[in-house]
Amino acid sequence: MGKILVVDDEPKSVKLIRMRFEESGHTVVAAADFVEASKKLEVELFDVLITDVRLPDRSGIELVKLAKTQQPAVSAVVITAYGTIRDAVKAMTYGAAEYIQKPFELEALGMLVERLLESARIRAEHSYLIDQFLEGASEVLLVGRSAAMQKVRELVDKVAPTHSNILIQGESGTGKELVALAIHSRSVSNTQPLIKVNCPGIPSSLFESELFGHMKGSFTGAYESRKGKFELAGKGDILLDEISEIPLELQSKLLRVLEDRHFTRIGGSTDVPVEARIIAATNKDLKKLVETGRFRDDLYYRLNVFPIHLSPLRIRKEDIAEIAFHLLPRIARSCGLVADGITEAAVSAILHYDWPGNVRELRNVLERGLVLAGGGVVDLDHLPVEIQEGCNSEGMESGKFVEKVDGYKKELLLEALREVNWRKKDAARNLGLTQRAFSHYVQKYDLDNYRNT
Ligand SMILES: Nc1ncnc2c1ncn2[C@@H]1O[C@H](COP(=O)(O)OP(=O)(O)OP(=O)(O)O)[C@@H](O)[C@H]1O
Ligand SMILES: [Mg+2]
DSSP states (O other), rough: OOOOEOOOOOHHHHHHHHHHHTTOOOEEEEEHHHHHHHHHHHOOOEEEEEEEBSSSBBBHHHHHHHHHOOOTOOEEEEEOTTHHHHHHHHHHHHOOEEEEEEOOHHHHHHHHHHHHHHHHHHHHHHHOOOOOGGTTTSOOOOOOOOOOHHHHHHHHHHHTTTTTOEEEETTTTTHHHHHHHHHHHHHHHTTTOEEEGGGGGGGGHHHHHHHHOOTEEEEEEEOOBBOOOOHHHHHHHHEEGGGGGHHHHHHHHHHHHHTTTEEEETTTOOOOEEEEEEEEEEOOOHHHHHHTTTTTTHHHHHHEEEEEEEEGGGGOGGGHHHHHHHHHHHHHHHHOOEEEEHHHHHHHHHHOOOTTTTHHHHHHHHHHHHHHTEEEOOOOGGHHHHTHHHHHHHHHHHHHHHHHHHHHHHHHHHHHHHHHTHHHHHHHHHHTTHHHHHHHHHTTTTTGGTTTT
């Protein structure tokens, strides 16, 4: 529901407009002239301004100009009488969204304003929605057959329709943001926004203003009034990412707001309720931070109502291949390539690797591999060397063994080259290797140096 400022010196028309909008649940504030309206604009945030072009003290156009500089998100509608259309057009250049000519049907104004409110809502939602994961799919998929992943999917389904605070913990790249998105997309409030707050990205001096908003002039640099992320989230979800990075004194402020369930914008006077559900995420062990006094225990308990833990990929290796198969076509689409799968040898290598960067690293490796392959099938030699020698990273192979295998490989390649008189294309074909793989080995073993031996 929107907040509407109606500016008109004619009490009768204000009354009609007020009735129309209050009936459909909006809040209407009225002002009779420019001065009164500008005072309201200083202390309140509005979604829509409806003003007559002719006001007793100054012009409505000036008011539009003032409103748009103080509250750029406001949608302004000017009401013109015959003969003032030119002024209305001028108002549009100051950022008015629409004008409507007197006499008008009340319902015409009603529909106009509803449309403006709706598009403002969609704008807010879209500018904040983390759509990088959606990748054109309407459902957010949490892939993985491991018991751990099944449990996560169960928890997500259970918690999604509720209003409990959620704490998602897991190493970097394990899918915390994806889980938050999955919860949001499955919840009743999925027509409401999901607002992401990257806690370490906000300088601590701006933290309160970012979260709770501010009124113009409330501090140096507050050139306009703005809603904070809590308010933008509405009845939707707010993701406090990397929550461990909030400094202690701001942790207390956040706690107070979560306890009171309302706040005021900096420099503002109205109470704004907290209606959004809080989803916090961290790659740190918050409990440990609590024990060492770096995170408030009361805030921890308030956030940790419904914990979800994401295990590292290395202890749920049964998920690796499935996630890779799931990601490949999506990555291909985003790079404008076509993916035809991944060879057995490459799968075996990715299964043996430890994935310190978890699914994010897997994703990056696949993307790089697919680009190296120029699309099509990702093979062993499209993977980074440390993954090609994946078994090694688990300490299953000794350095001596690797050295020996390398020696054999080199001999095999040299033999193949000599056989065809150093025509690399033919040597590659005879060995059943792609050109790219072959050149990779030529470089790796410095084979050109053996040409005359
Ligand atoms: N189970 C899964 N199924 C499909 N894709 C996944 C899964 N887990 C993670 N991903 C993908 O892996 C990438 C990293 O996930 P995400 O950004 O959610 O991790 P994160 O835990 O938030 O990482 P960080 O701690 O670095 O912020 C994303 O591209 C995500 O889509
Ligand atoms: Mg993340």
